[in-house]
Amino acid sequence: MSRVGKRPIEIPDGVDIKIDGQTVTAKGPNGELSRDVSDVVSIEITDGELIVSRPGESRQARSHQGLVRSLLANMVDGVSKGFTRELEIHGVGYRAEQHGQYIRFDLGFSHPVLFELPEQIEVAIERQTQLKLTSPDKELLGQVAAKIRGLRPPEPYKGKGIRYKDERIIRKVGKAGAA
Structure with missing residues (x-):
C-alpha cells in the first residue's frame, strides 16, 4: 500500500476544490490551477479533505495513487501559500x-x-x-x-x-x- 497515496490532503480555508470527472481545479488567494489526473484513481472530497483512492490493485493503479496525491497536494499548497x-x-x-x-x-x-x-x-x-x-x-x-x-x-x-x-x-x- 502506498504510504504517500493513502494520506488525505487537508484543504485550508480560502481554497476551493472542484472535481469534474478527472479534472481537478483548485482556486485560492494565489490563483487558480487545473489538472487532468489519471483515470486509474478516484478522487473525492470528504470532511474538508481531498482523498485519492484506487479501485483496483493493478500495478498502474498503485503507482498512480501516490503520484496523483502529490500533484494535488502541490496544487493546494500553491494556490494557498505559493x-x-x-x-x-x-x-x-x-x-x-x-x-x-x-x-x-x-x-x-x-x-x-x-x-x-x-x-x-x-x-x-x-x-x-x-x-x-x-x-x-x-x-x-x-x-x-x-x-x-x-x-x-x-x-x-x-x-x-x-x-x-x-x-x-x-x-x-x-x-x-x-x-
Whole structure:
C-alpha cells in the first residue's frame, strides 16, 4: 500500500476544490490551477479533505495513487501559500534586469540574453545578482528556474554562472602551471 497515496490532503480555508470527472481545479488567494489526473484513481472530497483512492490493485493503479496525491497536494499548497525559488548570479559583469515580462541577462556573451517569463511566474530582482521567482505552480516554477540556470550553468573552475541559492559547486583545481 502506498504510504504517500493513502494520506488525505487537508484543504485550508480560502481554497476551493472542484472535481469534474478527472479534472481537478483548485482556486485560492494565489490563483487558480487545473489538472487532468489519471483515470486509474478516484478522487473525492470528504470532511474538508481531498482523498485519492484506487479501485483496483493493478500495478498502474498503485503507482498512480501516490503520484496523483502529490500533484494535488502541490496544487493546494500553491494556490494557498505559493512556491519560491531563488537564484544567484556569480561572475564579474554578470547581472540581470527586468523589462516587463522579460528578464535581460548579461552573462559574459557578446550579446545580452532575453528570457521571457510565463504569465504565472513573478520575479523580484534584488541587487542585480539575485533573482527570486514565485508561482503557485510548482512544476512550472522548477522548469523556469532550470531554464534560467541553463543559460549559463556554473562552471567548476571559478564558479561563474547562474546557480540555485542553496546549491554547492564542487570546485576543481586548475592547471599547475610552470613553477
